[in-house]
Amino acid sequence: MKFASLRTLLVIAALLAVNVLSAFVFFRLDLTQEKRYTLSSATQTLLADLPDDIHVDVYLTGDLPPAFKRLENAVRETLDEFQARAGKTVTYRFIDPTVIANADEKNKFIDQLQQRGLAPTNLFATEGGKRTEKLIFPGAVVSYKGKEIAVLLLKGNKTASKEEQLNQSYEGVEFQLASAIQQLTQTEGNRRRVGLLYGHTQVPPSRFADLLASVQASYDLFFVDMTKPGPIAGVDAVLVPKPDRPFSEDELFKLDQFVVNGGRALFFVDGQRVDSVNNEGTYAQPISLNLDDLFFRWGVRINRDVVKDFYCAPIPITVGNLGDKPNVQLLPWRFYPLLNNFGTSGNPIVRNLDAVLGRFVSTLDTVRSANIRKTPLLMTSPYTKVLKAPALISYNEARQQPDPQTYNGGVHIVGCLLEGKFQSMFANRILPGDPRAAGFKTEGVDSRVLVCSDGDLIVNDVDYKRNTPYPLGFDRFTRNTYANKDFALNAINYLVDPNGVIAARTRTVTLRPLDKIRVDANRTGWQLLNLLGPLALVGLVGGVWQFMRRQKYGR
Numbered sequence: 001m002k003f004a005s006l007r008t009l010l011v012i013a014a015l016l017a018v019n020v021l022s023a024f025v026f027f028r029l030d031l032t033q034e035k036r037y038t039l040s041s042a043t044q045t046l047l048a049d050l051p052d053d054i055h056v057d058v059y060l061t062g063d064l065p066p067a068f069k070r071l072e073n074a075v076r077e078t079l080d081e082f083q084a085r086a087g088k089t090v091t092y093r094f095i096d097p098t099v100i101a102n103a104d105e106k107n108k109f110i111d112q113l114q115q116r117g118l119a120p121t122n123l124f125a126t127e128g129g130k131r132t133e134k135l136i137f138p139g140a141v142v143s144y145k146g147k148e149i150a151v152l153l154l155k156g157n158k159t160a161s162k163e164e165q166l167n168q169s170y171e172g173v174e175f176q177l178a179s180a181i182q183q184l185t186q187t188e189g190n191r192r193r194v195g196l197l198y199g200h201t202q203v204p205p206s207r208f209a210d211l212l213a214s215v216q217a218s219y220d221l222f223f224v225d226m227t228k229p230g231p232i233a234g235v236d237a238v239l240v241p242k243p244d245r246p247f248s249e250d251e252l253f254k255l256d257q258f259v260v261n262g263g264r265a266l267f268f269v270d271g272q273r274v275d276s277v278n279n280e281g282t283y284a285q286p287i288s289l290n291l292d293d294l295f296f297r298w299g300v301r302i303n304r305d306v307v308k309d310f311y312c313a314p315i316p317i318t319v320g321n322l323g324d325k326p327n328v329q330l331l332p333w334r335f336y337p338l339l340n341n342f343g344t345s346g347n348p349i350v351r352n353l354d355a356v357l358g359r360f361v362s363t364l365d366t367v368r369s370a371n372i373r374k375t376p377l378l379m380t381s382p383y384t385k386v387l388k389a390p391a392l393i394s395y396n397e398a399r400q401q402p403d404p405q406t407y408n409g410g411v412h413i414v415g416c417l418l419e420g421k422f423q424s425m426f427a428n429r430i431l432p433g434d435p436r437a438a439g440f441k442t443e444g445v446d447s448r449v450l451v452c453s454d455g456d457l458i459v460n461d462v463d464y465k466r467n468t469p470y471p472l473g474f475d476r477f478t479r480n481t482y483a484n485k486d487f488a489l490n491a492i493n494y495l496v497d498p499n500g501v502i503a504a505r506t507r508t509v510t511l512r513p514l515d516k517i518r519v520d521a522n523r524t525g526w527q528l529l530n531l532l533g534p535l536a537l538v539g540l541v542g543g544v545w546q547f548m549r550r551q552k553y554g555r
Contacts, residue, residue: 043178047086059137062096117150144184168352175504195224195235200243209469237264242455246290260444264495270455271302271362272389281394297425299369309337310383331398341379348505349490354483359456363412378415383407415452
């Protein structure tokens with residue numbers, strides 16, 4: 001009797017010690033192969049330093065198909081991990097908009113969600129031999145100090161299967177939520193600085209409006225005037241948007257030394273110029289920006305050509321008349337390639353990214369450069385044709401049926417990431433008496449540069465009737481939104497801080513689908529096992545327990 005009481009007291013003392021210890025020592029075990037429940041170090045740091053309360057309203061819940069239910073569970077598990085790291089600072093709730101009984105209130109609530117930036121998705125399913133349709137909102141709203149950001153949780157490459165796209169959305173939950181929290185909680189003192197190089201493009205500001213507004217949401221944006229004396233200073237990265245005027249020797253020197261000294265740079269540069277197009281035709285003329293030597297030293301070369309890709313976006317073309325009205329149809333325009341080939345690098349800039357829309361794209365080659373690692377990010381499809389500039393471009397070509405045998409140019413690089421210690425193009429060219437010799441470096445610290453051979457990747461269309469810019473990547477003809485803005489923002493994020501929240505985009509969750517043929521063939525056996533197995537296990541444990549009791553107390 002004394003031994004039993006002592007054992008009880010020891011168990012109680014152990015439980016008390018564990019509870020007291022847990023208040024001071026925090027740990028969680030993730031036994032999954034992909035570490036799917038382990039947050040990235042940048043996310044953990046972000047959550048540990050939250051200055052105030054964060055609340056998340058998730059609208060992906062309710063009666064959902066199993067695949068969407070898995071995504072809902074992933075959001076819930078991620079938010080549970082956020083709470084485990086941040087404590088009571090992070091709160092969340094799941095709201096099902098479809099449970100509102102009153103039709104007017106329901107429609108009003110749905111309109112409010114759309115105004116807040118959450119786009120609905122129609123789900124189609126077959127139940128009882130009838131086709132049903134349901135409206136869901138696969139998104140969330142993150143709130144902080146009266147500010148809020150809408151987060152789209154259903155993201156991925158739309159050319160993938162539904163299962164793969166949902167799995168890509170599963171992999172991106174942590175990044176989507178963490179990046180929204182980071183954007184809301186950033187203060188003036190800890191925001192990175194991005195410089196926009198101006199004075200070299202004739203594109204009006206309204207055509208860059210959406211990108212600049214998106215950059216300003218996460219970074220401090222400055223305009224860099226290359227005509228002013230002195231080096232480029234005070235910014236972490238420089239964005240060079242679609243230049244069409246040559247760079248001077250002094251401007252090249254500033255860009256060169258900025259990168260050599262660790263500055264990041266993003267170049268969206270054309271290899272040719274297409275001013276306008278008509279039915280009769282115009283020419284894609286080669287353009288010289290005086291950047292060739294600089295790019296060549298860094299390890300890339302933009303060619304003077306234009307790509308025609310079989311995988312492309314359509315444009316409206318008048319193909320005839322319907323009565324007294326023109327017959328306008330959408331026809332493939334092979335000078336507008338859809339860039340959906342991101343290589344095998346798995347770089348977080350392009351991982352699980354949707355297609356990017358290009359316009360009059362040139363090819364990009366890599367050349368040997370010491371200490372520079374090159375990662376192709378954007379590539380064309382294998383079914384391409386490359387035309388050397390000057391090349392004839394005419395809308396009438398869209399009417400013609402192309403010969404697939406002539407589109408045998410193979411895959412070409414359009415965007416390339418360069419990482420390493422860059423060597424100056426001006427090495428052995430700066431004499432001691434040169435005013436630029438002060439502070440000149442031939443090789444500096446590690447840096448990163450992104451070069452894309454299409455300046456239109458970051459140019460948005462404009463609705464001239466309402467005088468408002470369309471979102472970057474929005475195609476006004478097909479009403480599709482491509483991933484141009486995601487690509488540009490991911491690139492800036494990676495170049496400025498590769499080990500930051502964007503590192504969460506490297507998360508991999510492997511799909512392990514069941515063998516449907518074997519499941520269908522053995523359905524009855526599996527159902528019986530799931531039904532009777534737990535009962536048999538409980539009975540077995542109970543029988544063993546009773547047998548041990550009889551052996552112990554039966555004497």
